[in-house]
Amino acid sequence: MNRLRSAHDATGRKWLQKKTGTGTDETRLYTGALTWTLDDNDDYILDGASTGDGRLVYDQENQEVYTEYYHKDHLGNVRLAFTDRNEDGKVELLGETSEITQQNDYYPFGLRQEGDGLVFYGEMGTNRYRYNGKEFSRGYWLV
Incomplete structure (x- = not known):
């Protein structure tokens, strides 16, 4: 069964989102402007950081941060x-x-x-x- 679960605080801010049952489970953690993804080794990998005009993106393959x-x-x-x-x-x-x-x-x-x-x-x-x-x-x- 496909499930999408998310955790929010009392102000409505999202802290965690878990997607299961689609073949590739995905867990995302939100801490302020930063977004993290849980990898296969149970380590959180930085996805990016939101800014007013876009975001900073972490490219895992090239080990670099760039601005989008x-x-x-x-x-x-x-x-x-x-x-x-x-x-x-x-x-x-x-x-x-x-x-x-x-x-x-x-x-x-x-x-x-x-x-x-x-x-x-x-x-x-x-x-x-x-x-x-x-x-x-x-x-x-x-x-």
């Missing part, structure tokens, strides 16, 4: 997430060297439009905060 910026619309929806991974002072928009990590287009009331869009050619990024700045829970289609 958000471009939001007038409703607070994250429409575009981008980064300057090669640190050349400009963001590549097109082609194989594109530094756009996520593009989101929405129907009215928040349903995400599928497809690659105009400028995004890669796999969907790891940013979970999308429509109205709410966290999207993969596998359950919950916001």
